[in-house]
Amino acid sequence: MKDYIIRATAAEGQVRAFAATTRELVETARVYHETSPVATAALGRTLTAGAIMGSMMKGEDDTLTIQFKGDGPIGGITVTAKADASVKGCVNNPLVMLPASEAGKLDVGGAVGKGILRVIRDVGLKEPYVGEVNLISGEIAEDLTYYYAASEQVPSSVALGVLMNKDNTVNCAGGFIIQLMPFASEELISYLEKKLTEVTSVTTLLSEGMTPEEILEYIFAGKGLEILEKYEPSYRCDCSKDRVEKAIISIGKEEIARMIDEGEPIEVRCQFCDKKYNFSVEDLQGLMRRI
Numbered sequence: 013m014k015d016y017i018i019r020a021t022a023a024e025g026q027v028r029a030f031a032a033t034t035r036e037l038v039e040t041a042r043v044y045h046e047t048s049p050v051a052t053a054a055l056g057r058t059l060t061a062g063a064i065m066g067s068m069m070k071g072e073d074d075t076l077t078i079q080f081k082g083d084g085p086i087g088g089i090t091v092t093a094k095a096d097a098s099v100k101g102c103v104n105n106p107l108v109m110l111p112a113s114e115a116g117k118l119d120v121g122g123a124v125g126k127g128i129l130r131v132i133r134d135v136g137l138k139e140p141y142v143g144e145v146n147l148i149s150g151e152i153a154e155d156l157t158y159y160y161a162a163s164e165q166v167p168s169s170v171a172l173g174v175l176m177n178k179d180n181t182v183n184c185a186g187g188f189i190i191q192l193m194p195f196a197s198e199e200l201i202s203y204l205e206k207k208l209t210e211v212t213s214v215t216t217l218l219s220e221g222m223t224p225e226e227i228l229e230y231i232f233a234g235k236g237l238e239i240l241e242k243y244e245p246s247y248r249c250d251c252s253k254d255r256v257e258k259a260i261i262s263i264g265k266e267e268i269a270r271m272i273d274e275g276e277p278i279e280v281r282c283q284f285c286d287k288k289y290n291f292s293v294e295d296l297q298g299l300m301r302r303i
Contacts, residue, residue, distance in 0.1 A: 031224035063245035066093030084125025124150030173215035
């Protein structure tokens with residue numbers, strides 16, 4: 013199944029919903045970063061959330077960054093998304109290995125640990141909007157559900173999942189975000205609370221062959237589900253030599269002079285796609301003259 017996201021409403025506009033299948037996106041990230049299974053699951057869930065949340069933005073130049081900073085062995089997760097549902101991301105420790113959780117699943121919560129979740133929205137204003145909450149479980153979806161309630165005051169249900177094959181490739185991945193409008197009825201709220209407890213996991217539904225449309229139809233059976241738009245998420249890094257040059261310049265004259273004095277070329281790797289950028293001593297001297 014090709015990756016895509018759908019946006020929908022239900023119950024006469026009382027709720028909006030997004031559902032996605034993102035296997036190709038998560039597998040691309042796994043290959044770029046050579047992540048362990050638990051790191052693939054943690055990064056894949058965050059990338060899926062980023063693609064969905066990015067598609068919620070209105071301006072084509074708007075960007076959104078999700079940062080999980082915990083005390084677990086993964087160290088941290090960073091995902092940046094754009095309004096076209098393109099994303100890029102990385103984890104501090106892509107090789108982290110942990111025993112399975114008590115439920116026999118990949119222990120993403122244990123890998124992330126305790127800490128903070130930060131969501132940064134840059135919509136072209138003087139300063140970006142920054143929302144921050146404490147992590148409640150490290151399980152990504154639960155923390156994003158709490159973030160929406162505590163930081164944005166939007167009652168939401170976030171579900172995310174990544175299922176791995178035995179050869180450590182990605183079998184399926186995806187998720188959904190359901191958000192209540194301020195005028196949602198108590199009847200609808202009660203219905204969703206009950207219905208969502210019946211959803212075992214996103215990966216169970218996807219592995220059974222359900223599409224994003226079918227997942228939302230299952231949740232909103234008889235509630236007037238209306239599919240509005242479809243998006244194609246992708247893993248896309250926008251790094252360039254010009255961006256890397258600016259990053260090197262930002263470290264200052266003293267550090268660049270030290271690298272020049274060492275008389276050796278340097279190699280800079282993009283943290284999001286592992287692309288290599290090489291700079292000779294002459295290149296560094298040219299950057300020094302630009303400061």
